[in-house]
Amino acid sequence: MTIAKVIVDVPSQNTNRPFDYGIPPQFSGVVQPGVRVIIPFGPRKIMGYVVSLTDKSDFDKIKDIVDVLDITPILTTELLQIGKWLSNQTLSFYISCLQVMLPQVLKAKYRKELWKTTEEALPEELALVFAGRDVMDYEEFEQSEVTYQKLRKFVDEGWIDVHYEVKSRETRRTTSMIESNKDIIELEESLVDLPKQANKQRVIVEHFLEYEQPVPKKQLLTTLNTTAAALKPLIEKGILREYKQEILRDPYGHRSFERTQPFPLTAEQQTAIEPVLATIERKEHDVFLLHGVTGSGKTEVYLQSIQRVIDDEQEAIMLVPEIALTPQMVERFKGRFGSNVAVLHSALSAGEKYDEWRKIQRKEVQVVVGARSAIFAPFTNIGIIIIDEEHESSYKQEDRTRYHARDVAVERGKIHSCPIILGSATPALETYARAVKGNYHLLTLSKRMNDATMPKAELIDMRDELHDGNRSMFSRVLKEKIEDRIAKGEQVVLFLNRRGYATFVMCRDCGHVKECPHCDIALTYHRRQERLKCHYCSHEEPMPNQCPECESKTIRYFGTGTQKVEEALQQLIPEARVIRMDVDTTRRKGAHERLLNQFGEKQADVLLGTQMIAKGLDFGNVTLVGVLAADSLLNLPDFRASEKTFQLLTQVSGRAGRHNLPGEVIVQTYTPEHYSIQLSSEYNYEAFFAEEMKLRKAFRYPPYYFLTLFTVSHPNQLKVQEVTQKIVQFMRQKLTDEADVLGPTPSALTRINDRYRYQCMVKYKKEPEQRKLVQRILHYYEDEMKQENGLQITVDFQPYQLM
Numbered sequence: 001m002t003i004a005k006v007i008v009d010v011p012s013q014n015t016n017r018p019f020d021y022g023i024p025p026q027f028s029g030v031v032q033p034g035v036r037v038i039i040p041f042g043p044r045k046i047m048g049y050v051v052s053l054t055d056k057s058d059f060d061k062i063k064d065i066v067d068v069l070d071i072t073p074i075l076t077t078e079l080l081q082i083g084k085w086l087s088n089q090t091l092s093f094y095i096s097c098l099q100v101m102l103p104q105v106l107k108a109k110y111r112k113e114l115w116k117t118t119e120e121a122l123p124e125e126l127a128l129v130f131a132g133r134d135v136m137d138y139e140e141f142e143q144s145e146v147t148y149q150k151l152r153k154f155v156d157e158g159w160i161d162v163h164y165e166v167k168s169r170e171t172r173r174t175t176s177m178i179e180s181n182k183d184i185i186e187l188e189e190s191l192v193d194l195p196k197q198a199n200k201q202r203v204i205v206e207h208f209l210e211y212e213q214p215v216p217k218k219q220l221l222t223t224l225n226t227t228a229a230a231l232k233p234l235i236e237k238g239i240l241r242e243y244k245q246e247i248l249r250d251p252y253g254h255r256s257f258e259r260t261q262p263f264p265l266t267a268e269q270q271t272a273i274e275p276v277l278a279t280i281e282r283k284e285h286d287v288f289l290l291h292g293v294t295g296s297g298k299t300e301v302y303l304q305s306i307q308r309v310i311d312d313e314q315e316a317i318m319l320v321p322e323i324a325l326t327p328q329m330v331e332r333f334k335g336r337f338g339s340n341v342a343v344l345h346s347a348l349s350a351g352e353k354y355d356e357w358r359k360i361q362r363k364e365v366q367v368v369v370g371a372r373s374a375i376f377a378p379f380t381n382i383g384i385i386i387i388d389e390e391h392e393s394s395y396k397q398e399d400r401t402r403y404h405a406r407d408v409a410v411e412r413g414k415i416h417s418c419p420i421i422l423g424s425a426t427p428a429l430e431t432y433a434r435a436v437k438g439n440y441h442l443l444t445l446s447k448r449m450n451d452a453t454m455p456k457a458e459l460i461d462m463r464d465e466l467h468d469g470n471r472s473m474f475s476r477v478l479k480e481k482i483e484d485r486i487a488k489g490e491q492v493v494l495f496l497n498r499r500g501y502a503t504f505v506m507c508r509d510c511g512h513v514k515e516c517p518h519c520d521i522a523l524t525y526h527r528r529q530e531r532l533k534c535h536y537c538s539h540e541e542p543m544p545n546q547c548p549e550c551e552s553k554t555i556r557y558f559g560t561g562t563q564k565v566e567e568a569l570q571q572l573i574p575e576a577r578v579i580r581m582d583v584d585t586t587r588r589k590g591a592h593e594r595l596l597n598q599f600g601e602k603q604a605d606v607l608l609g610t611q612m613i614a615k616g617l618d619f620g621n622v623t624l625v626g627v628l629a630a631d632s633l634l635n636l637p638d639f640r641a642s643e644k645t646f647q648l649l650t651q652v653s654g655r656a657g658r659h660n661l662p663g664e665v666i667v668q669t670y671t672p673e674h675y676s677i678q679l680s681s682e683y684n685y686e687a688f689f690a691e692e693m694k695l696r697k698a699f700r701y702p703p704y705y706f707l708t709l710f711t712v713s714h715p716n717q718l719k720v721q722e723v724t725q726k727i728v729q730f731m732r733q734k735l736t737d738e739a740d741v742l743g744p745t746p747s748a749l750t751r752i753n754d755r756y757r758y759q760c761m762v763k764y765k766k767e768p769e770q771r772k773l774v775q776r777i778l779h780y781y782e783d784e785m786k787q788e789n790g791l792q793i794t795v796d797f798q799p800y801q802l803m
């Protein structure tokens with residue numbers, strides 16, 4: 001094998017295929033599929049991934065690989081195959097699909113430099129910026145007056161050249177180790193040879209006479225209460241040896257986890273787990289939907305299924321939504337499987353993530369618990385993949401490679417011939433429909449643990465409150481019940497949906513709302529810095545002290561942020577001890593954990609928060625859950641709005657009465673008659689499913705139809721309209737009559753970052769030609785899309801964000 005097929009690190013249509021490179025003799029045997037290499041590409045050197053080896057190339061002249069970055073492949077052959085599949089599924093570039101599977105630090109960083117390529121004096125304009133240097137940073141050059149056109153000209157004329165230097169961001173942490181370099185007898189002899197006054201050296205040598213094992217330098221010096229100065233002569237004389245050993249950063253290293261034993265399963269759990277265990281045993285692929293009400297013991301079923309896989313010497317991937325990856329959750333897995341677990345989530349630093357990933361790669365663990373991207377864990381012998389809260393939209397990646405972790409799981413499950421468990425109290429409509437049809441295997445847990453009942457939910461019509469003169473954001477019932485729990489020493493969870501509840505700034509005189517100058521969206525007021533920020537671009541500005549329209553001084557912030565709720569609650573019930581959990585209070589590392597611990601230790605009566613507290617929390621003393629504005633999600637322009645509302649209300653309600661004390665839920669709403677609010681308060685998933693399916697059928701939405709969403713953006717509004725119109729026409733012409741092609745429509749967020757956005761939505765049942773057609777569109781616009789700040793067309797074959 002003398003030729004490597006390489007996917008180069010250039011995401012574009014023309015380079016979206018393997019390129020052939022020769023393997024020079026010094027790298028033969030080292031270059032294998034899945035390693036990263038440095039290759040010449042045009043005038044520069046870049047990184048690429050070897051995807052296969054071959055003996056023959058169709059090209060006469062090929063260049064050689066310059067360098068190899070990995071000794072062990074970082075992508076398994078299976079993952080290379082998954083990458084290819086992903087690229088076909090999502091129509092993303094192959095290179096992007098390979099990179100999405102790897103930790104951040106393994107993606108190369110390039111330093112761009114300008115090199116002087118002549119001995120002659122540079123033209124004046126250039127000489128000015130180079131200021132006597134031969135090499136300069138490209139970024140610095142960009143700050144200068146010289147235009148890109150001029151740069152181009154200078155390069156063409158041979159004065160200067162653009163150089164790329166590939167830098168790996170990979171960092172490894174090492175520690176110094178000390179070991180004896182002699183056998184026991186020689187050591188004893190050296191003891192005799194030591195100068196009389198060298199007491200410290202003597203102590204060190206005696207240590208190694210007693211203990212043979214290598215020991216970390218730091219530890220050695222502290223236990224023997226000595227310094228490096230005493231060690232140095234011993235190393236110089238060759239008695240001891242110092243070497244570097246890699247240590248993996250362990251984000252949970254400072255914590256010890258109490259080991260837990262498997263519970264004897266309840267009859268329901270037993271019935272649910274049996275078919276899963278049987279599938280593991282037979283090494284078969286199957287997809288299970290574990291539909292279990294909140295608190296029914298789904299996690300215990302996961303844990304025991306994983307245990308079986310470990311006993312079989314296989315590996316397990318456990319996905320949980322990012323926001324549910326709480327310390328409590330990690331503890332449950334670490335508690336059962338100890339150091340056999342790697343944890344991957346976004347709160348870890350890039351280095352920590354890389355080290356957790358390497359534990360998987362080096363086969364030091366058999367289990368990974370992580371958010372979406374953990375689905376690409378480089379295990380080679382997977383025995384089960386579990387996705388908890390499978391309905392969560394965070395399993396869908398929303399940029400570049402628009403994959404859904406659920407699809408990747410099923411694909412990997414087929415390759416590894418292993419079962420998949422999708423678990424939820426409120427499965428996605430698509431998933432439940434598949435289970436009903438028999439494509440997935442339905443398992444049900446209908447009862448809560450310890451015969452606890454589902455908490456009784458009461459709907460409060462906030463319009464009545466207003467009529468009766470209560471202008472506060474707390475209904476009278478909710479206030480009374482909070483006071484009652486505080487008196488009894490029980491705890492309360494208050495939930496506020498963040499979406500649609502940002503605090504915006506409005507003038508009370510003229511109604512003017514302060515919007516972002518670059519996006520069609522109201523700015524959000526950030527109290528601590530007294531500034532207004534846009535959540536879509538980075539724009540920010542100070543809070544104005546008068547209205548820019550009418551100059552009135554009555555400009556105020558509106559809306560109900562968690563901060564405002566906290567203030568209102570403190571006014572209403574001054575004795576309440578409140579812990580607020582939102583993006584602001586949990587930004588600092590470890591803050592999340594600290595706040596939850598405080599609540600668990602009953603240092604507060606009320607836990608007030610956003611989505612962050614809706615899932616995964618298991619506190620026995622919580623007997624009341626209050627939902628402040630149940631309908632805030634209902635009004636989003638999204639066909640899944642009702643489904644999301646139902647899911648969220650069910651999740652939040654599930655936090656109450658989980659152990660011995662009975663729970664209660666108060667749901668405040670302006671639309672108590674809405675079916676998703678009604679049915680969630682009755683915990684009736686089946687009825688909700690039936691109702692929602694009728695609507696989906698009538699309006700031709702998933703799961704009855706598939707959707708493809710094109711989003712076109714450009715700084716010029718006319719241009720966007722024109723391109724979207726063309727796409728609509730083309731798709732209408734080429735697709736069958738069965739497909740609905742809708743548009744061009746302005747997106748719900750019509751302008752982001754000074755770019756206008758329009759969309760075209762295709763609803764269809766079966767269009768085998770569709771991907772080819774989309775590819776033709778992308779090809780057609782390729783040149784325009786390459787221009788900086790030019791046209792952008794994104795295509796999503798499974799859209800979740802419709803804005």
Ligand SMILES: Nc1ncnc2c1ncn2[C@@H]1O[C@H](COP(=O)(O)OP(=O)(O)OP(=O)(O)O)[C@@H](O)[C@H]1O
Nearest residue numbers: 263264265266294295296297298299300449616654
């Ligand atoms: N077989 C069992 N015997 C005794 N206790 C159990 C058993 N299975 C689970 N539990 C306990 O019951 C409680 C609820 O279980 P668990 O959290 O697994 O439910 P869940 O369905 O995952 O809940 P949710 O979806 O609401 O997070 C936990 O405290 C768990 O330790």
Ligand SMILES: [Zn+2]
Nearest residue numbers: 507510547550
């Ligand atoms: Zn005004």
Ligand SMILES: [Zn+2]
Nearest residue numbers: 516519534537
């Ligand atoms: Zn903006």
